[in-house]
Amino acid sequence: MTILLLSGIFTLAPPTGIQAYDTPDDRGGSITIEWQLSSNDVGIEGYEIYRSEDGVAYEMVGFIGQGRGRYQDETDDNREYYYKVAALRDTVRAFSSSSQPVMSRPQLFDLGATNLFIAMIIFCSITLYFIQTARRGKKFEIRKIAGLDAVDEAVGRATEMGKPLLYCMGVGLVDSIATIASFNILGAIAEKTGQYETPLIVPTSDPVVYTVAREIVKESYTSIGRPDLFDSDKVYFVTDSQFAYASAIDGIMLREKPAANFLVGYFQAESLILAETGAMTGAIQIAGTDNVSQLPFFVTACDYTLIGEELYAASAYISQQPLLLGAIKGEDWGKIVILSTLLVASLIGLLTKFPILNLFR
Numbered sequence: 001m002t003i004l005l006l007s008g009i010f011t012l013a014p015p016t017g018i019q020a021y022d023t024p025d026d027r028g029g030s031i032t033i034e035w036q037l038s039s040n041d042v043g044i045e046g047y048e049i050y051r052s053e054d055g056v057a058y059e060m061v062g063f064i065g066q067g068r069g070r071y072q073d074e075t076d077d078n079r080e081y082y083y084k085v086a087a088l089r090d091t092v093r094a095f096s097s098s099s100q101p102v103m104s105r106p107q108l109f110d111l112g113a114t115n116l117f118i119a120m121i122i123f124c125s126i127t128l129y130f131i132q133t134a135r136r137g138k139k140f141e142i143r144k145i146a147g148l149d150a151v152d153e154a155v156g157r158a159t160e161m162g163k164p165l166l167y168c169m170g171v172g173l174v175d176s177i178a179t180i181a182s183f184n185i186l187g188a189i190a191e192k193t194g195q196y197e198t199p200l201i202v203p204t205s206d207p208v209v210y211t212v213a214r215e216i217v218k219e220s221y222t223s224i225g226r227p228d229l230f231d232s233d234k235v236y237f238v239t240d241s242q243f244a245y246a247s248a249i250d251g252i253m254l255r256e257k258p259a260a261n262f263l264v265g266y267f268q269a270e271s272l273i274l275a276e277t278g279a280m281t282g283a284i285q286i287a288g289t290d291n292v293s294q295l296p297f298f299v300t301a302c303d304y305t306l307i308g309e310e311l312y313a314a315s316a317y318i319s320q321q322p323l324l325l326g327a328i329k330g331e332d333w334g335k336i337v338i339l340s341t342l343l344v345a346s347l348i349g350l351l352t353k354f355p356i357l358n359l360f361r
Contacts, residue, residue, distance in 0.1 A: 012087055013039040014094035015047060015069070020083045020102040025113075028077045028106030034070050035096060038087040041066050048086045048093065049073065055082040055098060063088075075104050122337060127330030134326030142328060147286050147304030148317045154260035154284050155192045164199035164234075165189070166258040168249055168274065170289065171242050172266025174208045177312075178290045182265040183216055184315030185288075189262065190220035194229050202235040203252060205245040210237040246270035250277040263287040263302065264311070267294045275301035288314065 015035040023030040033049060046065040050058040051073065062071055075081060080101040086093040134140060158165045167186055172179040186202065193200045202217060204210040214235045221230045238248045250273065253261065261278040263271070263285065271287075271294040278285045279301045287298035288306030298305045306314060316324035 012044070012089055012092050012094040015085045015087055015096045018083065018085055018096045018099045020081070020099040022102060022104045023072060025107055025110040028104050029074055031073050031075050031081060031083075031102055031104050032070065033073060033083050033085065033099070035085050037067070037069050038094065040087065040089070044087050044089045046088055047071075048088055050084040050086065050095075052082040052084075052098075053080065055101070058082075058084055077104050077106065079103055119338065123334040126334045126337065127327055130330035130333070131323055131326040134322035134329075137322075139322070140325040140329045142313060142317050142325065145306070145310050145314070145317055147288065147306045147310065148314055150284070150286055150304050151189065151192065151318060154262075154286060155189070155196060155198060157284055158193075158259035159196040159198045161259045163259040164201050164256055165193055165260045165262070166249075166252060166256070166278075166283075167200060167202045167262045168265070169202070169204055169209060169213065170263070170265030170267040171205045171240075171245060171270065172209075173206055174212060176266045178264075178266040179209060181290075181312050181314065182288075183212060185262075185264055185318065186213060187216045187220050188315060188318040190217045191224055194221045194224050194226050197226075197229060199231075200234060201252060201256065201258065203238045203245075203249060204236070205238060205240055205242075207237055207240075210235070242268065242270055243273075246273045249274055253277050253281050253283070257281055258283055261285045263289075263298065264306070264314075265289065267291055267298075272297040272301065278302075 015038050017036040018033065019035070020031055020033045023032045035047075038044060038047075044066050046063055047068070048060050049062040049064075049071050051061045052058040061073055064071055071085075073081075073083075080103050082101055083099040084095050084097070086095045130140070155165060167189060169179060169182045169186070172182075174180075190200060200217065202213050204213055214232065217235050218227070218230045221227050239245050252258075254277070258281075261274075261283045263274055263278070264287065267274075267289045268291065271289070271291075275285060275287060275298055285302040286304045286306075287302040288311040289295065289298065290308075290311055295305065295307060313328050316328050
């Protein structure tokens with residue numbers, strides 16, 4: 001025991017060297033208190049942290065166990081505080097001296113995330129370089145994606161059979177990445193259906209998604225010089241109830257008998273219901289989602305499935321627009337740079353950790 005018993009009274013050493021400072025690299029509202037442990041640390045219960053706004057009246061704001069000399073206190077910004085720390089054993093407390101007044105403030109930059117900032121600059125620079133290169137006329141190619149190559153086949157089949165094409169965006173909201181990617185694909189498909197005067201049906205499950213989809217289809221017909229083909233009754237809002245929406249889509253498939261179904265967006269448990277019904281009607285089906293748990297159902301019941309980043313690259317692949325292709329090329333090179341950096345860092349870590357590898361240094 002390091003606690004001394006003199007005349008029946010514990011002699012408990014207080015913590016020393018207390019320092020309080022604004023927690024660095026945060027959004028404010030936090031002060032960090034550090035101290036040297038009590039010389040009796042082994043035999044105490046822990047440390048109580050006290051705070052004061054005037055340096056006179058203190059109140060306890062926290063407690064931590066023995067062996068720990070750091071505490072983070074939540075505070076109001078731009079207000080001065082004083083701190084004391086007390087070593088505690090039973091009912092005996094040994095108080096440190098008071099800290100200097102300190103106040104918390106939000107920091108403009110998080111220096112701990114400097115590496116992420118540098119990576120962002122590199123990634124954006126590479127992407128902008130390839131976009132500018134595409135603007136100067138250089139052509140980029142994307143590897144062949146079977147599901148997207150089948151778009152012309154699906155539209156052609158619907159045109160030859162005199163049947164409509166169904167485009168389902170799933171149950172995602174407008175801020176979903178899959179929904180945004182689906183918007184781009186919808187625009188490209190609407191242009192193709194407009195060129196062949198093929199009816200396009202777009203039922204949606206969200207009012208905002210409906211509004212955006214309606215304008216995309218309308219703009220696509222206008223861009224090919226056929227605004228008269230736009231039928232507002234073909235792009236409509238159904239319901240935001242998941243399985244009610246799935247039932248409505250199934251009804252459309254059975255009544256309208258579309259020759260091609262596009263199931264592209266964010267899907268949940270209704271994915272198999274939709275894909276299975278579409279397969280029963282004999283339609284060619286092209287599906288894509290970023291919800292990994294639903295991909296097996298699409299792979300099983302659909303003719304083509306966009307997997308992983310194929311969904312995000314689809315709009316560039318279909319439209320072949322130089323700017324979109326340049327962005328995809330820049331993203332790929334950015335990933336190569338990041339993976340190369342991780343590989344080099346891993347090798348350096350191995351060289352410094354295992355002495356036998358130091359022979360190669």
